[in-house]
Amino acid sequence: TQLLEQSPQFLSIQEGENLTVYCNSSSVFSSLQWYRQEPGEGPVLLVTVVTGGEVKKLKRLTFQFGDARKDSSLHITAAQPGDTGLYLCAGRYGGSQGNLIFGKGTKLSVKP
Amino acid sequence: EAGVAQSPRYKIIEKRQSVAFWCNPISGHATLYWYQQILGQGPKLLIQFQNNGVVDDSQLPKDRFSAERLKGVDSTLKIQPAKLEDSAVYLCASSWTSGAKNIQYFGAGTRLSVL
Numbered sequence: 581t582q583l584l585e586q587s588p589q590f591l592s593i594q595e596g597e598n599l600t601v602y603c604n605s606s607s608v609f610s611s612l613q614w615y616r617q618e619p620g621e622g623p624v625l626l627v628t629v630v631t632g633g634e635v636k637k638l639k640r641l642t643f644q645f646g647d648a649r650k651d652s653s654l655h656i657t658a659a660q661p662g663d664t665g666l667y668l669c670a671g672r673y674g675g676s677q678g679n680l681i682f683g684k685g686t687k688l689s690v691k692p
Numbered sequence: 693e694a695g696v697a698q699s700p701r702y703k704i705i706e707k708r709q710s711v712a713f714w715c716n717p718i719s720g721h722a723t724l725y726w727y728q729q730i731l732g733q734g735p736k737l738l739i740q741f742q743n744n745g746v747v748d749d750s751q752l753p754k755d756r757f758s759a760e761r762l763k764g765v766d767s768t769l770k771i772q773p774a775k776l777e778d779s780a781v782y783l784c785a786s787s788w789t790s791g792a793k794n795i796q797y798f799g800a801g802t803r804l805s806v807l
Contacts, residue, residue: 584734622696622783622798623735668734679748680796682734 584671584683592689593659601654601686603669610672612652613680614643617666626654659690694718696799698784704805710772713802717765717786723747725796726759726769727783735783741767742789774806 585604593599603612611630615623627636629645629652636643640663642655656663666687670680697716705711717724722743727735738757740747744764752759756775761767771778781801787794 621800622785624798625795670734679737679740682736684733 584669584681586667586669586683586686588686589684590687590689592691595661595690595692596658597690599656599659599688601656601667601688602651603653603671603683604651605671606650607671607673608649609652610649610675610678612645612649612672613670614652614654615668615670617668617685618664623668656688659688661690661692664688664690696784696786696797698782698799698802700802701800702803702805704807705774706807707776708773710770711774711804712768712770713782713784713804715767715769715784715799717767717784718797720788721786721797722764722789723787723794724761724767725785725787726767727785727798729781729783729801731780738769771804774804776806779804779806 587602591599611628613628614626616626617623627638627643629643632647632649634645640657644653652669666685668682668685670682672678672680696718699714703711724741726738728738729735738752739749739759741761744761757771759769781803783798783801785796785798787796
Protein backbone atom coordinates (compact mmCIF):
# COMPACT_ATOMS: atom_id res chain seq x y z
CA THR A 581 0.00 0.00 0.00
CA GLN A 582 1.44 3.33 -1.05
CA LEU A 583 1.36 6.06 1.57
CA LEU A 584 1.73 9.78 1.10
CA GLU A 585 2.90 11.70 4.16
CA GLN A 586 2.17 15.41 4.28
CA SER A 587 3.65 17.85 6.77
CA PRO A 588 2.85 19.85 8.65
CA GLN A 589 -0.72 18.78 9.30
CA PHE A 590 -1.74 22.26 10.47
CA LEU A 591 -0.19 25.66 9.83
CA SER A 592 -1.34 29.03 11.14
CA ILE A 593 0.58 32.08 10.01
CA GLN A 594 0.25 35.84 9.63
CA GLU A 595 -0.38 37.54 6.32
CA GLY A 596 2.89 38.24 4.50
CA GLU A 597 4.81 35.25 5.89
CA ASN A 598 6.32 32.52 3.73
CA LEU A 599 5.62 28.83 4.20
CA THR A 600 6.52 25.43 2.81
CA VAL A 601 4.42 22.26 2.79
CA TYR A 602 5.96 18.85 2.16
CA CYS A 603 4.74 15.62 0.60
CA ASN A 604 6.79 12.42 0.91
CA SER A 605 6.50 8.79 -0.07
CA SER A 606 8.73 5.72 -0.01
CA SER A 607 7.53 4.86 -3.51
CA VAL A 608 8.24 6.57 -6.82
CA PHE A 609 5.43 8.61 -8.33
CA SER A 610 4.76 8.59 -12.06
CA SER A 611 3.30 12.07 -11.47
CA LEU A 612 2.16 14.21 -8.58
CA GLN A 613 -0.57 16.78 -8.21
CA TRP A 614 -1.31 19.51 -5.70
CA TYR A 615 -4.89 20.51 -4.91
CA ARG A 616 -6.50 23.17 -2.76
CA GLN A 617 -9.79 22.46 -1.04
CA GLU A 618 -11.95 25.08 0.65
CA PRO A 619 -14.61 24.21 3.26
CA GLY A 620 -17.73 22.77 1.65
CA GLU A 621 -16.10 22.43 -1.75
CA GLY A 622 -14.29 19.77 -3.70
CA PRO A 623 -10.53 19.86 -4.32
CA VAL A 624 -9.33 22.08 -7.17
CA LEU A 625 -6.20 21.16 -9.09
CA LEU A 626 -3.31 23.62 -8.77
CA VAL A 627 -0.51 21.86 -10.64
CA THR A 628 0.74 18.55 -12.02
CA VAL A 629 4.46 17.70 -11.94
CA VAL A 630 5.84 14.82 -13.92
CA THR A 631 9.62 15.13 -14.34
CA GLY A 632 12.09 14.65 -11.47
CA GLY A 633 13.55 18.01 -10.41
CA GLU A 634 10.73 19.92 -12.09
CA VAL A 635 9.82 23.33 -10.69
CA LYS A 636 6.55 25.08 -11.53
CA LYS A 637 5.36 28.50 -10.47
CA LEU A 638 1.81 29.74 -10.12
CA LYS A 639 1.89 33.40 -9.04
CA ARG A 640 3.15 33.25 -5.42
CA LEU A 641 3.13 29.43 -5.30
CA THR A 642 6.22 27.40 -6.22
CA PHE A 643 5.97 23.63 -6.65
CA GLN A 644 8.99 21.36 -6.73
CA PHE A 645 9.21 17.68 -7.60
CA GLY A 646 12.13 15.78 -6.07
CA ASP A 647 14.84 14.40 -8.32
CA ALA A 648 13.91 10.83 -7.37
CA ARG A 649 10.19 11.57 -7.80
CA LYS A 650 9.45 10.45 -4.24
CA ASP A 651 8.80 13.86 -2.71
CA SER A 652 7.41 17.26 -3.49
CA SER A 653 7.08 20.65 -1.86
CA LEU A 654 4.79 23.64 -2.15
CA HIS A 655 6.19 27.03 -1.17
CA ILE A 656 3.97 30.08 -0.77
CA THR A 657 5.56 33.51 -0.71
CA ALA A 658 3.90 36.39 1.14
CA ALA A 659 0.81 34.40 2.11
CA GLN A 660 -2.57 36.11 1.85
CA PRO A 661 -5.81 35.32 3.75
CA GLY A 662 -7.18 34.06 0.43
CA ASP A 663 -4.59 31.27 0.53
CA THR A 664 -6.41 29.73 3.51
CA GLY A 665 -7.55 26.19 2.81
CA LEU A 666 -6.61 22.51 2.81
CA TYR A 667 -3.65 21.70 0.55
CA LEU A 668 -3.62 18.12 -0.69
CA CYS A 669 -0.93 16.31 -2.59
CA ALA A 670 -1.92 13.33 -4.69
CA GLY A 671 0.51 10.88 -6.25
CA ARG A 672 -0.06 8.63 -9.19
CA TYR A 673 1.69 5.28 -9.05
CA GLY A 674 2.07 2.54 -11.59
CA GLY A 675 2.11 4.61 -14.76
CA SER A 676 -0.25 7.09 -16.37
CA GLN A 677 -3.30 4.89 -15.81
CA GLY A 678 -2.68 4.45 -12.10
CA ASN A 679 -5.13 5.90 -9.61
CA LEU A 680 -4.47 8.96 -7.49
CA ILE A 681 -3.49 8.40 -3.86
CA PHE A 682 -4.14 11.47 -1.72
CA GLY A 683 -2.25 12.59 1.36
CA LYS A 684 -4.12 13.74 4.47
CA GLY A 685 -3.53 17.38 3.64
CA THR A 686 -2.12 20.47 5.30
CA LYS A 687 -4.69 22.82 6.76
CA LEU A 688 -3.41 26.37 6.26
CA SER A 689 -4.83 29.40 8.02
CA VAL A 690 -3.52 32.85 7.08
CA LYS A 691 -4.55 35.56 9.48
CA PRO A 692 -4.80 39.21 8.39
CA GLU B 693 -19.25 25.33 -18.58
CA ALA B 694 -21.28 23.73 -15.79
CA GLY B 695 -19.29 21.87 -13.17
CA VAL B 696 -19.86 18.48 -11.56
CA ALA B 697 -23.27 18.51 -9.86
CA GLN B 698 -23.94 16.46 -6.74
CA SER B 699 -27.03 16.04 -4.61
CA PRO B 700 -28.02 16.15 -1.90
CA ARG B 701 -25.44 18.44 -0.25
CA TYR B 702 -26.16 17.06 3.20
CA LYS B 703 -27.76 13.89 4.51
CA ILE B 704 -28.34 12.70 8.06
CA ILE B 705 -29.46 9.12 8.63
CA GLU B 706 -29.45 6.57 11.38
CA LYS B 707 -27.23 3.50 11.25
CA ARG B 708 -28.63 0.57 9.31
CA GLN B 709 -30.65 2.92 7.07
CA SER B 710 -30.04 3.25 3.33
CA VAL B 711 -28.88 6.32 1.45
CA ALA B 712 -28.20 7.25 -2.16
CA PHE B 713 -26.11 10.00 -3.70
CA TRP B 714 -26.37 11.36 -7.21
CA CYS B 715 -23.72 12.82 -9.50
CA ASN B 716 -23.97 14.50 -12.89
CA PRO B 717 -20.51 14.92 -14.44
CA ILE B 718 -19.32 17.62 -16.78
CA SER B 719 -20.84 17.10 -20.22
CA GLY B 720 -18.69 14.88 -22.42
CA HIS B 721 -16.53 13.51 -19.62
CA ALA B 722 -16.16 9.77 -20.10
CA THR B 723 -14.55 9.00 -16.76
CA LEU B 724 -16.37 9.35 -13.44
CA TYR B 725 -14.98 8.78 -9.96
CA TRP B 726 -16.51 8.44 -6.50
CA TYR B 727 -14.29 9.30 -3.55
CA GLN B 728 -14.85 9.08 0.21
CA GLN B 729 -13.26 11.81 2.34
CA ILE B 730 -13.36 11.16 6.07
CA LEU B 731 -12.82 14.21 8.29
CA GLY B 732 -9.12 14.98 8.60
CA GLN B 733 -8.11 12.79 5.68
CA GLY B 734 -7.63 13.08 1.96
CA PRO B 735 -10.10 11.63 -0.54
CA LYS B 736 -9.98 7.87 -1.07
CA LEU B 737 -11.11 6.41 -4.39
CA LEU B 738 -14.11 4.10 -4.09
CA ILE B 739 -14.91 3.41 -7.75
CA GLN B 740 -13.95 4.59 -11.23
CA PHE B 741 -16.17 4.32 -14.32
CA GLN B 742 -15.15 4.66 -17.94
CA ASN B 743 -18.41 5.41 -19.76
CA ASN B 744 -20.80 2.85 -18.21
CA GLY B 745 -18.15 0.26 -17.33
CA VAL B 746 -16.32 -0.17 -14.03
CA VAL B 747 -12.55 0.33 -14.31
CA ASP B 748 -11.60 0.00 -10.64
CA ASP B 749 -13.76 -0.83 -7.63
CA SER B 750 -11.07 -2.50 -5.55
CA GLN B 751 -11.63 -0.19 -2.57
CA LEU B 752 -15.42 -0.25 -2.64
CA PRO B 753 -16.89 -2.16 0.36
CA LYS B 754 -19.12 -4.24 -1.84
CA ASP B 755 -21.08 -5.79 1.01
CA ARG B 756 -22.78 -2.44 1.61
CA PHE B 757 -21.79 -0.02 -1.15
CA SER B 758 -22.96 -0.13 -4.76
CA ALA B 759 -22.65 2.28 -7.66
CA GLU B 760 -23.95 2.44 -11.18
CA ARG B 761 -23.63 4.58 -14.27
CA LEU B 762 -26.16 2.90 -16.51
CA LYS B 763 -26.22 5.30 -19.47
CA GLY B 764 -22.63 6.43 -19.14
CA VAL B 765 -23.60 9.90 -17.93
CA ASP B 766 -24.88 10.44 -14.39
CA SER B 767 -24.18 8.05 -11.55
CA THR B 768 -25.59 6.99 -8.20
CA LEU B 769 -23.75 5.67 -5.17
CA LYS B 770 -25.74 3.73 -2.60
CA ILE B 771 -24.99 2.58 0.92
CA GLN B 772 -27.16 -0.15 2.43
CA PRO B 773 -27.05 -0.53 5.38
CA ALA B 774 -25.06 2.44 6.64
CA LYS B 775 -22.60 2.20 9.52
CA LEU B 776 -21.32 4.93 11.82
CA GLU B 777 -17.91 4.82 10.12
CA ASP B 778 -19.51 5.75 6.79
CA SER B 779 -19.85 9.33 8.03
CA ALA B 780 -17.82 11.30 5.50
CA VAL B 781 -18.01 13.59 2.49
CA TYR B 782 -18.67 11.69 -0.73
CA LEU B 783 -17.05 13.43 -3.67
CA CYS B 784 -17.76 12.81 -7.31
CA ALA B 785 -15.22 13.80 -9.95
CA SER B 786 -15.08 13.54 -13.73
CA SER B 787 -12.48 13.83 -16.45
CA TRP B 788 -12.36 13.57 -20.26
CA THR B 789 -10.73 10.20 -19.91
CA SER B 790 -8.39 8.46 -17.50
CA GLY B 791 -4.64 8.97 -17.28
CA ALA B 792 -2.12 11.34 -15.83
CA LYS B 793 -2.72 14.26 -18.15
CA ASN B 794 -6.45 14.41 -17.65
CA ILE B 795 -7.69 16.84 -15.04
CA GLN B 796 -10.23 15.56 -12.56
CA TYR B 797 -12.93 18.09 -11.76
CA PHE B 798 -14.59 17.59 -8.39
CA GLY B 799 -18.11 18.34 -7.26
CA ALA B 800 -18.81 20.01 -3.91
CA GLY B 801 -19.65 16.66 -2.34
CA THR B 802 -22.40 15.18 -0.20
CA ARG B 803 -21.76 15.33 3.54
CA LEU B 804 -23.18 12.21 5.19
CA SER B 805 -23.71 11.93 8.92
CA VAL B 806 -24.66 8.50 10.27
CA LEU B 807 -26.07 8.64 13.81
